[in-house]
Amino acid sequence: MTNTDLDENIGKKVISASFGEGIISEVTEMNNEPFYIVLNQSNNMRHYVPINDSSAYRYISSEKDFINIIKKSLIGGKYDISFDSKKDRINYYKEQSKIQRLDSICQNINTLHLTEDRGSLEEQIYQRLIENLALEYTLIKESPIDEATAIIHDFISEIPS
Numbered sequence: 001m002t003n004t005d006l007d008e009n010i011g012k013k014v015i016s017a018s019f020g021e022g023i024i025s026e027v028t029e030m031n032n033e034p035f036y037i038v039l040n041q042s043n044n045m046r047h048y049v050p051i052n053d054s055s056a057y058r059y060i061s062s063e064k065d066f067i068n069i070i071k072k073s074l075i076g077g078k079y080d081i082s083f084d085s086k087k088d089r090i091n092y093y094k095e096q097s098k099i100q101r102l103d104s105i106c107q108n109i110n111t112l113h114l115t116e117d118r119g120s121l122e123e124q125i126y127q128r129l130i131e132n133l134a135l136e137y138t139l140i141k142e143s144p145i146d147e148a149t150a151i152i153h154d155f156i157s158e159i160p161s
Contacts, residue, residue, distance in 0.1 A: 006034060006051065014038055015136050016057040016100060017128065019047045027051075058100040063140050066102070070133075073106035075158045081111055086119065093125045102136075105129050113159055130156070 006027045014036075015021050022038035025046075029035065034051040049057050061069070083089040096108050112118060112126040130152055137148040 006036075009036070013060040013139060014049070014057045015060060015132065015139070016047075016049070017098060017132055018056070019045070021135060021139060022047060055099050055101075058102065060136060060139050061102060066136065066140055069102045069106060070155050073103040074110055074155055075160075077107055077110050079107055079111050086117075089115075090119065090121055093122055097125045097129060102133075105132060109133070109156065110159055113156055114161065 009024050010026065012024050013021065014024060016038075019038065019040055020042070022040045024036045025039045026037040027034060028037055028048075030048070036049045036051055036057075038047045038049050038057070039045075040047060081092075083092065093108060093112065096104065099105070109126065109129050112122060112129070115122065118126065130149065134145060134149040134152045137143070137151060138145050141148065
């Protein structure tokens, strides 16, 4: 990818589990690696995001894509995941919660929602994933976060048991 290609992303909105929402303000290089400088407008902080680490951020989806992924991966997904222990399950979700692909987030919400013996750490991960989806919905629809969160919970209520 050339600098010109990267510069085309300046001004685009991104979302991340580590910093929330932001706008790409610059492209820079550190140790010969390209980084986006993402400005979080709510707290005026600058975040250096490695461009080649697509798990660190995602671009805001279109409303159509967002709804399609919700329907396919959150509501319509049937995932067969088993673990040898609760500790393995917790470690799995800790790692999975770092991945910023929308379909992965939806899959993790789906499986955590259906986990009957969800512990407190898994509950925290579950809530953070929901907040992440609600934040994106807020940015797409320009709606208040509490309204977006309620809509995400409505989608979650459609997950078949």
